[in-house]
Every structure is written in structure tokens, then in C-alpha cells.
Amino acid sequence: MRVLALLALVACSHPAAPPAPQPPPPPIEHPAVVAIAAPEPLSDEAIDSTDILARDAGTTPVLVKHVLIGWKRIAKWNPDPRAALRSNVEAAKLAKDTLAALQADPTKIDVLIKELGEDPGAASGEPYEVSPDTPFVPEFKALALRLHENEAGIVRTNFGYHVMLRIVPPPPDPLESADILAREPSKNAVIVQHILIQWAGRPATTSSRTKAEADELATKTLARVRHGDDMKRVMAEVSEDPGSASTGQSFDIDADSAMVAPFKAMSLRLEVGEAGLVQSKYGWHVIKRIAPPPPDKLTTVAILERTDVAQATKVKHILLGWTDRHASDPRGETRTRAQLEKLVKATVAKLKKGAPIEPLMKELSEDPGSAETGEAYDATPTAGLVKPFLNMSLRLKVGEVGVVDTEFGIHIIKRVE
Numbered sequence: 184m185r186v187l188a189l190l191a192l193v194a195c196s197h198p199a200a201p202p203a204p205q206p207p208p209p210p211i212e213h214p215a216v217v218a219i220a221a222p223e224p225l226s227d228e229a230i231d232s233t234d235i236l237a238r239d240a241g242t243t244p245v246l247v248k249h250v251l252i253g254w255k256r257i258a259k260w261n262p263d264p265r266a267a268l269r270s271n272v273e274a275a276k277l278a279k280d281t282l283a284a285l286q287a288d289p290t291k292i293d294v295l296i297k298e299l300g301e302d303p304g305a306a307s308g309e310p311y312e313v314s315p316d317t318p319f320v321p322e323f324k325a326l327a328l329r330l331h332e333n334e335a336g337i338v339r340t341n342f343g344y345h346v347m348l349r350i351v352p353p354p355p356d357p358l359e360s361a362d363i364l365a366r367e368p369s370k371n372a373v374i375v376q377h378i379l380i381q382w383a384g385r386p387a388t389t390s391s392r393t394k395a396e397a398d399e400l401a402t403k404t405l406a407r408v409r410h411g412d413d414m415k416r417v418m419a420e421v422s423e424d425p426g427s428a429s430t431g432q433s434f435d436i437d438a439d440s441a442m443v444a445p446f447k448a449m450s451l452r453l454e455v456g457e458a459g460l461v462q463s464k465y466g467w468h469v470i471k472r473i474a475p476p477p478p479d480k481l482t483t484v485a486i487l488e489r490t491d492v493a494q495a496t497k498v499k500h501i502l503l504g505w506t507d508r509h510a511s512d513p514r515g516e517t518r519t520r521a522q523l524e525k526l527v528k529a530t531v532a533k534l535k536k537g538a539p540i541e542p543l544m545k546e547l548s549e550d551p552g553s554a555e556t557g558e559a560y561d562a563t564p565t566a567g568l569v570k571p572f573l574n575m576s577l578r579l580k581v582g583e584v585g586v587v588d589t590e591f592g593i594h595i596i597k598r599v600e
Contacts, residue, residue: 227256227271230279230344232326232336240328244444246310246350247327248292251302252278253343261342263301278337278344285335285348292348301343309386309464310350312444316565323347358398358467360449360459368451372437372570374473375450376414378404379424381466388466390423401460401467408458414471423466432590433473435570446470479588481527483575486585491577497559497600498576499540502550503527504592512549515592523593527586530595534584540597549592559599572596 253266254274266274281299284291296305305311313319313327323345326338330349338345355361381388382397392400404421408414415431422428436442436450446468449461453472461468478484504515505523518526530547534540541557548554562568562576572594575587579598587594 227254227339228275229339230275231322231338235329235334235336236325236338238329240315240325242315244312244314245327245330246312246352247330247347248296248310248350249302249305249323249345249347250278250281250292250295250300251305251343251345252281252299253301257341257343261301266301266343274344278346281346282335282337285346289333289335289348289350292350295346307386312464314444316439316441318441356462358402359461363452363457363459364448364461366452368438368448370438372435373450373453374433374435374475375453375470376418376431376433376473377424377427377446377471378408378418378422378469379428379466380404380421380469381423385466386464388423397467401469404469405458405460408469408471414473417469437570439565441567479593481524481586481593482588483585486578486583487571487574487587489578491564491574492580493577494563496562496576496579496598498562498579498596498598499544499553499557499559500550500572500597501530501540501544501548501595502554502592503530503547503595504549508588508590508592510549510551510591512551515549527593527595531584531586534595534597540599 251261252269252274253261253263254269254271255267256271258267269277277299281295284295293308296308300306311319311327313324315324315328317324319327320340320342322338322340326336326345326347327349330336330347332349332351335346335348338347355364380392380397380401381390382392382394383390390397400421404417407417418428418431426432427434434440434442434450436447438447438451440447442450443463443465445461445463449459449468449470450472453459453470455472455474458469458471461470478487502510503518503523503526504510504512505518505520506516507520509515509518526547530543533543544554544557552558553560560566560568560576562573564573564577566573568576569589569591571587571589575585575594575596576598579585579596581598581600584595584597587596
């Protein structure tokens with residue numbers, strides 16, 4: 184997924200902030216066409232499908248495939264050797280010919296991708312899912328959200344010409360929990376755990392399992408979960424999500440979560456304690472909604488009970504772990520709970536008496552992204568920060584200090600702006 188990786192300079196100004204848990208598949212479907220600054224103005228031949236781009240954008244997720252065609256001037260952004268040998272005039276002609284071929288026969292899309300496409304991520308044959316909040320480059324997203332099913336068009340980005348086809352979504356698999364998916368989604372955030380079961384040919388898998396074998400395992404696994412088997416144990420035994428299988432990690436899901444659409448759709452329709460089965464491009468997901476855990480006794484509950492006091496804040500924090508919950512820091516790995524509580528209370532007291540937070544961050548914090556630098560994080564409703572951290576950050580008043588727990592440990596947070 185090289186070209187899509189090239190575009191994947193994710194628009195997160197602080198990648199080391201307490202990160203949102205990696206989705207069970209990746210949190211952004213394909214960091215493929217993520218918005219980045221243009222290296223220079225687009226000045227080559229404009230062959231965009233202006234009639235399609237003039238439409239109103241759709242508001243629901245769509246599936247698209249595309250053939251990327253580059254030329255020598257943009258070789259530093261599209262390193263495919265074919266692009267380096269091609270002039271813009273040649274690229275434009277090839278893109279228009281490709282569009283004509285798709286308009287005559289949309290079923291040729293996979294053949295054309297294999298023959299001409301310069302995006303290795305598209306070569307898998309899996310479509311990209313694009314929604315209004317997907318952080319793809321604007322031009323790519325603009326065309327995707329305006330195409331009709333089985334319609335093709337062209338749009339130009341700094342990576343080349345994208346000859347794009349919107350595909351018809353496949354019918355739901357009969358094993359999916361259709362009764363749950365038919366419900367209205369929750370308007371509030373939910374907490375879920377999941378088990379990923381893959382088969383040969385799915386993205387990001389080395390599984391040799393057949394689809395029939397995956398179906399059987401998914402059905403049995405769902406039955407185990409519904410009959411009360413311990414979810415963490417089943418995750419460890421069965422799940423192929425490397426981000427959560429061994430840890431039993433849960434995920435906070437709301438309407439803005441950057442998860443693949445089927446996973447999010449199922450999560451938001453489950454009742455507490457209920458489990459369901461849904462398929463995404465990554466495989467089967469057995470998903471169970473769990474009740475929110477009670478807040479850690481160190482958490483500043485009074486602040487979390489407020490409504491947001493701002494839509495944009497800057498915060499600095501000290502991350503502290505202990506034996507049960509920690510980042511990759513030997514201090515947190517060996518600290519007892521009693522030692523943690525003593526340290527948190529002492530640190531909060533210093534901050535409330537006016538001690539600057541930066542020296543304490545350098546001395547104590549286990550967040551490698553900000554401990555040494557004293558860097559502040561920008562908190563907005565859509566920031567890629569774990570939900571408890573984000574909620575606290577948006578509810579603090581300037582200069583105020585609060586404590587919150589996440590799966591990474593205890594965060595002592597101070598709002599600085």
C-alpha cells in the first residue's frame with residue numbers, strides 16, 4: 184500500500200499523544216489518501232470529471248476502486264517506475280483511455296488495476312471505503328462521494344490521475360447478525376471487545392483458513408460468547424487482531440470513530456452484554472458490548488461530569504503506569520498500585536500549588552511523545568486521543584488539573600490554553 188502510504192502522513196499533530204486504540208482492523212481504513220500539504224500547485228492537464236464533481240457530496244460511506252496513473256513530474260510522490268518514464272500528456276491520455284474502458288465495462292476494474300495501477304494498496308482487489316470524515320486527500324474523497332454505483336470518473340491529486348469506480352456493495356453474508364444491524368444505532372458512545380477471525384485472501388493476514396472454515400469457527404465462537412464464555416479468554420484463544428487478542432483490550436466506539444463501517448455499525452447497535460457477528464474486509468468480527476467500568480478512584484469524577492467547557496484546548500500531561508496497566512516503560516511495569524497512588528497525589532498537590540508541569544513531565548511521565556519536550560496536545564472533539572483523555576481535556580478550565588485513567592495508565596492533565 185505504498186502510494187496510499189505516501190499519502191498517509193496522518194493529520195495528527197501529536198502522534199505520540201495517548202493514542203486511540205488501534206481499530207480492530209486499522210482505525211483508518213486505508214491511510215491511503217490522507218490529507219497532506221500539496222508539494223506544489225497542480226498545473227498539469229486537468230481532465231477531472233467536473234460534471235460529477237459539481238454534484239452534492241453524499242453523506243454515507245461508499246466503496247471505490249481506482250487506477251492510479253502518474254508521470255515524471257510527480258515521481259517523488261508516486262515512485263512507481265512507470266510514472267517516472269511517462270510525460271503528463273501520456274499520463275492524461277492513458278487515464279482517459281482507462282476511463283473509457285471502465286465506462287464501457289465496469290467489470291474490467293480489477294484487470295485494469297492489475298495492468299496499470301500504481302497504487303500497491305489497490306492491487307489486493309479490496310475497495311477503499313470512503314465516508315465524509317475519512318481523512319483522505321480532498322480531491323480523492325470529493326470524487327468518491329459524488330459517484331453513483333458502477334459509475335467511473337477521473338480526479339487529479341499530487342499523486343497522479345485517479346481513474347475511480349464506485350462499486351456496488353456485496354450482499355450481506357447470511358451468517359451476519361442481521362437482526363441487530365437492522366436496529367437504530369446508539370447516539371452515545373459504547374464500549375466493545377471483539378474477536379477477529381480471518382481467512383486466506385483477506386488484507387493483512389497470513390491465514391491459510393478457507394472461508395468455510397472461518398464461517399464455522401465464527402459461528403462456534405459467537406455461540407461461546409453468547410453462552411457466557413469469558414470474552415478475554417476467547418479473545419486470547421481465537422482472535423487474530425494483534426492489537427487486542429492478548430490484552431483483552433476494549434474499544435470506545437461512537438459515531439465519529441474511525442473504524443471500518445461494518446464494525447462500527449454492529450458496535451453501535453448492540454445492547455450491553457449482547458454479542459453479534461459481522462463481516463468486514465478483514466474477516467469476521469465477533470463483537471460484544473460491555474458495560475463501562477467504574478472510574479478509577481484516582482479519577483477526578485467531578486470534572487468528567489461536566490459538559491465540555493471548550494471545543495479546542497491545549498493540555499499537557501504526565502502519564503504514570505503500574506503493574507496492572509502501563510505503557511512500555513520499566514517504571515510503570517514495576518510500580519505497585521500503592522506506589523502509584525502516593526505518586527499521583529503528591530504530583531497533583533505540587534501542580535495545584537503552582538509548580539510548572541514541564542519539569543515534572545520530564546522527570547515522571549511515561550509518554551515518550553511529550554515527556555522530554557514538555558509538548559502540549561491539541562484537544563478537539565475529533566482529535567485522535569483516547570476518549571477518557573479527550574473528555575477530561577475538553578472539560579478542564581484553563582490552569583486546572585484533572586486525573587483520568589485509560590488503558591495506558593493514569594494521566595495527570597493540566598489545561599494550558
